[in-house]
Amino acid sequence: MSEAAPIDVCVVGGGTAGWMAASMMAKFWADQPVRLSVVESPDIGIVGVGEGSTPSLKGFFDYLDIDEAEWMPACQATYKLGIRFVGWSRRPGFGSYFHPFPSDLDDRSAPAFYYHAFARRNGVDLPAHPDRFFLNTLLADQRRGPHADHNFPFRLAYGYHFDAQLIGRFLRGWATRRGVEHIEATVAEVERGEDGDIQALRCSDGRRIEADFFVDSTGFRSLLLQRALGVRFLSFADNLFNDRAVVAQTPLDDPTAPPCETRATALSAGWCWRIPLTARSGNGYVYSSRFIEPEAAEREFRDHLGLDADAGVRHLEMKVGRVESAWSNNCLAVGLSQGFVEPLEATALHVVQETVQRFLEAFEEGGRTARLRERFNHQINRRVEGIRDYIVCHYRASQRDDSEYWRACAGIEALSPSLRELLGVWFAGGDLAEEIKRQQIGAYYAPLSWHCLLGGYGVYPDPARLRSPEARMQRFDLARIDDFLARCALNFRAHAEQLAHG
Ligand SMILES: Cc1cc2nc3c(=O)[nH]c(=O)nc-3n(C[C@H](O)[C@H](O)[C@H](O)COP(=O)(O)OP(=O)(O)OC[C@H]3O[C@@H](n4cnc5c(N)ncnc54)[C@H](O)[C@@H]3O)c2cc1C
Structure with a gap:
């Protein structure tokens, strides 16, 4: 940040997004002359339903130096090893599958899965359901928690489940103890200057709140970015139907x-x-x-x-889509006000965290230059669209035709070029991991996730058309993988025990 600070930053909205943004900013600018405030309406509630996370939330609490033993009990939190999809496919043997978060040990078993999936796509009858190949999947089956005993030097990624009301309250306490001002007021009007920037907020109780920079976390209302600044909302309704x-x-x-x-x-x-x-x-x-x-x-x-x-x-x-640019003028939209890609992979708070982190990096690099703002908006838009493509793929690849809804999902035509090419490679029996690398989209969803999704729904040729594998194709001993994973799992105690002992 420039030497010319001090500045006032006003976060509008006290949902999970507003308090996450305020907490990260309080930490990032702890030694800087930045005055932070959060304006929260006492009359407008929070959406209160975002209760699952990706592993990035662990990074969020680590960044704030908040221990699991402190925040998890306060938010009734449990551990999450992944997501089980049930009933999305009617293909025999594929009635459910688990999308695991990654682990250090995946390189011991994932190659076998990728190879079997590759062979099956190319007409060879090798078992290629993902559930047999990943440690997180086995641990979830056995209801074991993600922390290994000390003598087991491998780690796995995990997320959390938590109470949406309690997490906001917890972060509010944390942030206000670090000097963030909490203002209870309902914003009624947004004042703009000649340059288009937001100058001040007028509240329904007559108060006027000025700031140099504003964060719009007002939820689906998007009072500042969409309503006051008029930034366009781009709907995803043509390929994500749930509303x-x-x-x-x-x-x-x-x-x-x-x-x-x-x-x-x-x-x-x-x-x-x-x-x-x-x-x-x-x-x-x-x-x-x-x-x-x-x-x-x-x-x-x-x-x-x-x-x-x-x-x-x-x-x-639900309003599913994204804004054209989350950072416009002197306003950054964070949370539902910046968009929402429906909750199937529980990615909304992940996007909140990444948006704030990238904003802070850009702000630190050069303040409010148009070049940095454009780069930031491009990065966030790509990120959101990377998530959208993966979620669209769930619906497109689902294997049900028993209702009008599922038939419409299987027939989604509005696919991005990236997803279209990815599916093309899968159906042509090509190298999916190589395609993900070529498109540079592995940071959004890794080959593991794409293989699990398509393999998990059984998107393979008709079993009647498969041929028996030749001996040279049976290069992986699945019984050994079963044994390896089963023995690894013994190093993880019961989930309930890990929750009880912190
Ligand atoms: C059905 C559903 C399921 C979801 N599941 C998940 C999930 O599993 N995982 C996940 O990560 N995310 C999930 N989400 C998204 C998640 O709920 C949100 O991203 C998260 O709760 C953050 O919401 P928010 O803070 O942006 O908005 P909100 O919670 O709506 O908060 C808005 C805030 O703005 C304030 N406000 C509004 N207008 C004014 C005003 N005029 N003046 C002052 N203050 C104002 C309100 O008082 C409130 O404090 C889900 C969302 C939905 C709809």
Whole structure:
């Protein structure tokens, strides 16, 4: 940052995104003359449903030097080793699969999976379901936590499940103890200067809040970036159909052995998540209102969960897409105000974290120059589209035709050139990892993820057309891989035990 600071930075919105942004900024500018404030409306609630993360959230808490033993119990958090997709494919043997976060040991077993998937795509009958090949998958099956005993020197990536209300409250406490001012007020009007920059906010109680820089974390409203600055929203509705959710909380199935996975179960016009916390489960049916009415979705959701008629549910609308540029003038949009790629891979907070981190790096490098702003917006847009392509692939590659919704998903035509080429390589029996490298998209989703998705849904030739493998093709001994992973798993204690002992 330039010597000319001090500056005032005002974050508008006290949802998870607003408090994550304020916390990261408080840490990053701890020794700088930056005054940070968070304006939060006492009358407008938070969306309150983002309860699953990718492994990047561990990086977030590590960056803030907050120990798991401190934040996890406060947020009823559990560990997450990956996501289990259930019922997305009707192909025999592919009724579910697990998308694992990576581990240090994947290089011992992933090559066998990639080879088998390659051979099967090329007409050879080798087993190529992903679940047999990854340590995280086995640990999730056995409900073991992600921390290995000290004598086992390999690590694995993991994420978390947490209560969306509690995590915001926790971060608010952390940030305000570090000097972030918390202002309870509802912004009614945004004042702009002649240069187009935001000058001040007018609140409904008459207060006027000036700042040099603003962060818009007002959720789907996007009060500053979209409404006041008029930045365009680009909808993803042509290839991501889901635009609503109905959500409910339920007791844990077995409180003595909480799962360490999110479950994403396909229903008739979307899918339902099940997220286990320490004290309850969170559930939500994400669906497309083009294919099912909210009342029918609620009925299906209740049946799926076995909910009593008097159990409360909440209906939500979702705006799926992204803004043209998350950083415009003196305003950065973070969270739902910058866009949302539906929750299937629980990536929203990951994007929040990356947006703030890249913004801080750009700001530090040269303040508010147009060149840095453009580079930043390009990077974030690519990131969001990388996530979108992977999620679109879930729907496009799903193997169901039992409802109008699933038939429409399988027929999605609006594919990005990148996804089209990737699928082309898969169907042509080519080298998928090489294609991911060529396109430089491995940082968004690695070959492991793409292989698991396409292999997990059984996107292979018809089994009747497969030929038996020749001896030279059986180069991997799967029994040895089973044994190797089973013995590795013995070094990880039960998830419940790891939660209890911190
Ligand atoms: C169905 C669904 C499922 C999801 N699942 C996941 C998931 O598993 N993982 C994940 O990472 N993400 C998930 N998300 C996304 C996640 O919920 C959000 O990214 C996250 O909660 C951050 O939201 P936010 O802070 O941007 O907005 P919000 O939570 O909506 O917060 C908005 C804030 O702005 C304030 N505000 C609004 N207007 C004004 C005003 N005029 N004046 C002052 N303050 C104002 C409000 O008071 C509130 O504090 C999901 C989202 C949906 C819809």
